[in-house]
Amino acid sequence: MNTITSLSRRQFLKNTGLAGSGLLLGLAGTSSTIAAESGNFELPPFVSIQPDGSIRIGMPCSEMGQGIHTTLASVLADELEITIDQISSLETIHHPAFRNEPIKYLTSGVMDIQMTGGSVSLIAFYGSFRKMGATAREMLRGAAAEHWSIPIDQCRAAAGKITNTATGKSLGYGELASAAARQAIPENPPLKSPDQFKLIGTKVPRVDTPAKIDGSAVYGTDVELPGMLYGAVRHCPVFGSKIDSVDDSAAKAIPGVIAVIPLENVVIVVAANTWTAMQGADALVLQTTGGDSSFSDADIDARIQQSLSGSQLGAPVAHEGDADKAISSSDSTMELEYAVSLQAHATMEPPCAAAHVTEEGCDIWAPTQTQDFTAMVAMMVTQLPAEKIRVHTTYLGGGFGRKTNPDYIVQALIAAKATGQPVKVTWSRTEDVQHDQYLPPFGVRLTAGLDSSGVPNALSVKLAGPSPSQPMVAMMGGYFPPWLAENGFDWATCVGMFDFTSQAGSYAIPDLKVNYIPTEIPVPVGFWRSIGTVHNAFALESAMDEIAHASGIDPIDLRRSLLREKPRALTVLDRVEQASGWGSTLPEGHYQGMGYIYYLDCYQAQVAEVSVDNRGRTRVHRITCVIDCGQAINPAIVESQIQGAIIYGLSGSLNAQINIENGRVVQGNFDDYPLPKLKIAPVIDVHIINSGEQPGGIGEAGTPLVGPTVANALFAATGKRIRRLPIRRSDVV
Amino acid sequence: MTISLDVNGKIHEVTESPETPLLWVLRDGLKLTGTKYGCGIESCGACTVLIDGRQVRSCGLTLADVEGRSITTIEGLSSDRSHPVQRAWAELDVPECGYCQSGMIMAVASLLARNTSPSDRDIDRTITNICRCGTYNRVRAAIHRAAELMT
Numbered sequence: 001m002n003t004i005t006s007l008s009r010r011q012f013l014k015n016t017g018l019a020g021s022g023l024l025l026g027l028a029g030t031s032s033t034i035a036a037e038s039g040n041f042e043l044p045p046f047v048s049i050q051p052d053g054s055i056r057i058g059m060p061c062s063e064m065g066q067g068i069h070t071t072l073a074s075v076l077a078d079e080l081e082i083t084i085d086q087i088s089s090l091e092t093i094h095h096p097a098f099r100n101e102p103i104k105y106l107t108s109g110v111m112d113i114q115m116t117g118g119s120v121s122l123i124a125f126y127g128s129f130r131k132m133g134a135t136a137r138e139m140l141r142g143a144a145a146e147h148w149s150i151p152i153d154q155c156r157a158a159a160g161k162i163t164n165t166a167t168g169k170s171l172g173y174g175e176l177a178s179a180a181a182r183q184a185i186p187e188n189p190p191l192k193s194p195d196q197f198k199l200i201g202t203k204v205p206r207v208d209t210p211a212k213i214d215g216s217a218v219y220g221t222d223v224e225l226p227g228m229l230y231g232a233v234r235h236c237p238v239f240g241s242k243i244d245s246v247d248d249s250a251a252k253a254i255p256g257v258i259a260v261i262p263l264e265n266v267v268i269v270v271a272a273n274t275w276t277a278m279q280g281a282d283a284l285v286l287q288t289t290g291g292d293s294s295f296s297d298a299d300i301d302a303r304i305q306q307s308l309s310g311s312q313l314g315a316p317v318a319h320e321g322d323a324d325k326a327i328s329s330s331d332s333t334m335e336l337e338y339a340v341s342l343q344a345h346a347t348m349e350p351p352c353a354a355a356h357v358t359e360e361g362c363d364i365w366a367p368t369q370t371q372d373f374t375a376m377v378a379m380m381v382t383q384l385p386a387e388k389i390r391v392h393t394t395y396l397g398g399g400f401g402r403k404t405n406p407d408y409i410v411q412a413l414i415a416a417k418a419t420g421q422p423v424k425v426t427w428s429r430t431e432d433v434q435h436d437q438y439l440p441p442f443g444v445r446l447t448a449g450l451d452s453s454g455v456p457n458a459l460s461v462k463l464a465g466p467s468p469s470q471p472m473v474a475m476m477g478g479y480f481p482p483w484l485a486e487n488g489f490d491w492a493t494c495v496g497m498f499d500f501t502s503q504a505g506s507y508a509i510p511d512l513k514v515n516y517i518p519t520e521i522p523v524p525v526g527f528w529r530s531i532g533t534v535h536n537a538f539a540l541e542s543a544m545d546e547i548a549h550a551s552g553i554d555p556i557d558l559r560r561s562l563l564r565e566k567p568r569a570l571t572v573l574d575r576v577e578q579a580s581g582w583g584s585t586l587p588e589g590h591y592q593g594m595g596y597i598y599y600l601d602c603y604q605a606q607v608a609e610v611s612v613d614n615r616g617r618t619r620v621h622r623i624t625c626v627i628d629c630g631q632a633i634n635p636a637i638v639e640s641q642i643q644g645a646i647i648y649g650l651s652g653s654l655n656a657q658i659n660i661e662n663g664r665v666v667q668g669n670f671d672d673y674p675l676p677k678l679k680i681a682p683v684i685d686v687h688i689i690n691s692g693e694q695p696g697g698i699g700e701a702g703t704p705l706v707g708p709t710v711a712n713a714l715f716a717a718t719g720k721r722i723r724r725l726p727i728r729r730s731d732v733v
Numbered sequence: 734m735t736i737s738l739d740v741n742g743k744i745h746e747v748t749e750s751p752e753t754p755l756l757w758v759l760r761d762g763l764k765l766t767g768t769k770y771g772c773g774i775e776s777c778g779a780c781t782v783l784i785d786g787r788q789v790r791s792c793g794l795t796l797a798d799v800e801g802r803s804i805t806t807i808e809g810l811s812s813d814r815s816h817p818v819q820r821a822w823a824e825l826d827v828p829e830c831g832y833c834q835s836g837m838i839m840a841v842a843s844l845l846a847r848n849t850s851p852s853d854r855d856i857d858r859t860i861t862n863i864c865r866c867g868t869y870n871r872v873r874a875a876i877h878r879a880a881e882l883m884t
Contacts, residue, residue, distance in 0.1 A: 064830055065828075065829030065830030065831065065866045066829070067829070205823075205826055206826045206828075208828070208831065209822070209823055209826050209827075209828060210814060210823065211831075212828040212831030212834055213814055213819045213822045213823060213827075213828065213831075213834060213838060214767070214807065214808070214810075214811075214814050214819065215765070215766070215767015215768070215806065215807035215808045215835050216767065216808075217831055218766075219769075219832060221766070221769065221770060222766035224764055224766070230761065255750075273749075273757060273761040273762070274757055274760070274761050274770075275749075275753055275754060275757035275761065278773075346865060347830075347832075347865060348769070348771055348777070348779060348830065348832040348833045348863065348864070348865045348866075349769070349830070349832045350770070350771075395830070395831065396830060397769070397830050397831070397832030397833075398830045398832060398865050398866060399830075400865075426770070428773060429771065429772045429773060429774075636826060640826070640829060640868065640871065641829075643867060643868075643869075643870050643871075644829055644866045644867035644868060645867070646867065647864075647866075647867025647869060648865070648866075648867055650867075669772055669773075669774055669776060670771075670772050670774070670776040670777050670863060671774060671776055675863050675865060676863075676867070676869075677861050677862070677863060677869075678856065678857060678860050678861070678862075678864075678869045678872060678873065679857040679858075679861070681867070681869035681870065681873075683870065684870055
């Protein structure tokens with residue numbers, strides 16, 4: 001039973017089409033129904049068919065590379081019986097009906113907002129977009145049946161037309177749209193069976209590719225408005241410090257610098273163009289107070305060690321059976337500890353946003369993962385009511401969780417309000433690298449009890465680190481949300497070790513205890529692609545490998561014994577063993593390691609094939625990934641998402657990391673925070689098992705297994721066990 | 734003072750100061766926003782354009798450096814996405830977020846203009862642009878495909 005997928009039920013459809021204006025169908029959740037009736041909001045055109053045949057689709061999700069526009073459009077188009085190229089426009093729309101139910105569920109109701117993140121877009125909207133397409137199709141068929149005075153079952157829908165099966169005559173959807181709008185909305189329109197799918201399950205070409213290969217795609221950085229000014233920012237370098245005074249004389253001496261706007265811990269420079277604004281920001285001399293300017297990496301490690309070794313129990317995340325008792329009576333035990341370090345998102349498009357604020361209203365153009373947070377900060381800055389705030393979502397030049405935080409949007413709003421003109425603020429790369437909300441550093445200590453055959457039957461785990469939910473907590477008013485403070489759950493921290501949403505894929509370890517000890521550091525952290533699974537999968541899958549080696553059991557066989565009740569997991573293990581050539585003769589100097597994870601309704605195993613030279617330089621040659629993600633809507637997009645997520649995981653696993661010295665980030669650009677390039681990209685073989693189950697989330701799925709599988713392969717190569725990410729050369733020589 | 738700039742076959746008179754990086758003249762001055770800012774230190778390649786047919790990172794050149802040279806941006810590579818690199822990119826659906834892809838495509842166009850059938854080693858050495866989405870498997874395949882389309 002997939003708990004998350006069963007949540008996504010949006011049953012209410014509303015037809016707002018007026019006679020003669022075509023068919024306009026929208027999903028109406030409670031709040032949008034009220035809004036539509038009060039006349040303040042027009043129901044957004046989730047699907048609109050105009051008399052001229054044009055078809056527009058409104059999207060609930062931001063397109064940040066994950067292909068969600070193509071995927072959701074395919075889902076809707078399949079049921080509607082149109083081809084993808086019959087869609088004339090697709091646009092992300094901000095609307096209360098587009099609140100993300102799985103996000104709400106995962107945060108115990110705290111974040112009841114429109115947000116693209118957590119890999120849950122399909123989980124959230126697959127069902128409703130199918131139903132929307134089916135509803136429109138049935139209304140068009142009904143209109144055709146009336147027109148021809150024939151039974152509806154003689155009206156066949158295909159490729160944007162209804163054909164009279166008796167006469168062969170057909171009418172286009174545009175011709176039928178106005179009559180269709182007068183049809184009653186069918187409550188339960190028939191959905192296709194999988195054998196009737198034409199688009200779902202096929203490699204539909206991406207709708208965003210043309211604009212992304214000719215330079216015409218508009219990202220946040222590319223917004224141009226009449227009379228627009230350009231902004232750049234300079235933050236206080238030490239975390240927690242605030243501006244005491246600003247010497248802006250050099251900045252203001254630069255021709256083209258228009259305004260210098262100091263805020264609490266950042267200064268915005270507004271100029272005639274971005275380059276001048278960035279020059280101005282560089283020329284500022286900031287005097288700051290506060291912050292801990294002696295804080296460093298060693299302090300992070302010390303705090304995490306204190307949490308792991310101290311008497312604090314922290315939040316009880318999972319208690320099944322009695323792990324302590326089971327461990328004390330086990331045949332043998334192993335105590336293992338792992339750590340992960342700070343990493344930056346480094347989206348290729350740096351934080352940026354444009355805003356225009358007048359008394360009549362406020363417009364924001366932003367690459368954002370949360371339209372509601374954008375609107376909230378706009379209301380805060382402008383003091384305008386919600387209905388005067390308009391959020392325009394651009395393409396995102398990468399999100400990966402970074403663009404859930406509206407810090408950069410606030411700056412554009414303030415600059416626009418202060419100058420009375422539209423302003424586009426663009427961060428420099430250095431500001432981005434030094435003022436991110438980073439992957440939180442974590443320590444994980446596991447004590448495993450083993451039975452007489454060396455298989456773990458009890459596990460006690462302590463997690464220590466700062467919660468990645470912090471920026472969200474701050475957005476919700478600074479109060480710790482109930483999922484952490486009261487229930488002891490912080491899903492984003494614990495997922496991958498214990499997932500309260502479902503235990504469908506967890507290892508069968510009868511006695512399990514997981515405690516989370518929140519450990520604060522004066523460094524902002526946040527949601528980094530695949531959140532807590534980074535530290536949890538690294539720890540758990542490395543530990544499984546250590547246990548397998550200690551017990552003389554093949555690592556895949558050890559997982560089999562712990563997943564024997566999970567047929568989908570077993571299929572994945574069988575397939576990865578075969579596809580990776582596990583245990584067969586490899587090229588000289590090549591070694592393999594593996595890992596398994598269940599994450600967001602996806603069952604997945606990876607095998608990494610690596611070599612290492614005598615100077616400790618690791619080369620990852622190949623990663624074989626087998627994933628059962630339920631129904632793969634678009635196998636080409638699944639493949640590219642997995643491949644990309646694996647490269648992302650590689651970036652956090654080898655060499656690069658964010659270091660803290662003197663209370664601030666050491667690195668400042670891609671020269672000292674190097675990201676993987678084509679040359680080091682391994683061959684990534686993705687094998688998709690189509691179980692036909694409800695679709696799971698694939699945007700982040702590929703990332704967390706890279707660290708442990710590469711580390712396990714390096715153990716096979718060198719006999720040296722890696723217990724911290726990223727892996728350094730000195731770890732393997 | 735104006736400087737005349739040859740971009741995509743058209744002469745523009747621009748008024749930015751001579752030390753302004755070409756990237757920002759293209760983006761904010763000429764509104765050719767297909768060329769992206771990524772790092773400002775010639776590290777990531779998002780700002781790659783062709784100058785006299787060769788790939789150059791436009792954040793590292795000033796307006797004064799490029800006066801009189803022929804500059805091609807993604808907008809000028811073809812008028813209808815028909816350049817073989819663009820055709821290969823479309824065929825393989827290379828972009829994810831797409832932000833780096835203008836620069837990636839320009840770098841590949843430069844490579845293929847001098848080497849019509851590059852080896853993987855040639856590609857590794859020449860195409861050093863960063864793609865944070867990690868489209869590298871497809872980029873490599875699309876380079877080979879584009880080379881086929883050019884013959």
